[in-house]
Amino acid sequence: MGKLRYYLCMALYYLFARHLPATDMPYNLGSKKIREILCRGIFKKTGRNVTIEHGAYFGSGRDIEIGDNSGLGLNCRVNGPLKIGDNVMMGPDVMIFTQNHEYSRLDIPMNLQTAPKEPVVIEDDVWIAARAIILPGVTIHKGAIVGAGAIVTKDVPEYAIVGGNPARVIKYRNSTK
Template identity: 30%
Template sequence: MNRREDFSQQQSVTDNSKANCSMGWKYRRDEYLLALLSSVPTGVGNKLRQLAYPLVFERFGKNVTIEFSVRFIRPKSMVIGNSCSICNYSFLNCWEDGGELVLEDSVRLDQGFHLQALGGKVRIGQNTYLGPYVCMAGPGDITIGKNCLIASNTGLYANNHIFSGVDIPINQQGLTAKGIEIEEDCWLGSGAKVVDGVTIGRGSVIGAGSVVTKDIPPYSIAVGAPAKVIRQRTLSEVK
């Protein structure tokens, strides 16, 4: 290797090191800002967050309400639409590469909402409400359509552990991640669970405490563990 090539390699390492330091500082700066402002009570705190948070998110809409003690991890991977609200003690994590969260306009996340994107893409449609202590996890993609109602303590888990080998610990066998889709105008009752690979059709109702393991056709009412369709909604109910 000649001196020119050696210098070029050293310069490349130096440039990469500077880039990593710069990126690390940006993450730390954002984390410090979020930690500082998240502790300020709603009212004055919300005004401060409306001013500062557009600097650290991918996009941060107008008239957004973020209550105190809401924690964001890697907000540069998050889009918050206009007139959204996120209630206190919520946790939204898009740290892993590829992770992404999009809240369309007028989405409301109630107290204690918990998201671990784990590298998956999560999109919540316009005018959708997620109740207290709803939990969502990737790494499969999760899509919730507009005008949905997701009641308290509901869980959406877009992953499944492989456990076929009895001679290998389950936590070392990897995951499958097919994704979850909830089409628009659905209502999931309190404590419902939706597993990986499921699509819930438009206008469907899932009973409280149900476990959805298979696709649900549009305009269905499904209950039980595992959830089974007990009837279809009629036109008079839809109007």
């Protein structure tokens, strides 16, 4: 029953639910709830009040964990292994990669050389703005903000605000104001 449920949820998500309207549209047809229910049958772990937006692509989804009050943004493209904590906001068109190509061997074409998967971890209370790109093996620590269009190539410290290509710390969130 477990495999059948998984494949049924995958088929319903990619053929139907992925294409339902965004959750903020007045004619959303219950799309938030439909996508959330289907992802419970797909993801490794799904918290409460999860939002999976229109067009989100997550491959097989088997090694994705998403915490309470978190979401995948409009038209995002993410791959596992991926662990998303609680209260994580994700803007549109975010891409999270967990695998890359190798290029060290000259006797094998690059498109046939793949590196091992490296998990991405996004801790609690993180905001990932529109069109950010997060590369394999990165951890975005608690309370961080990733600016729009940033390309994150290394770990982001707690409460840091990062931006640019490659992403660099711009400043830290101030807890006194």
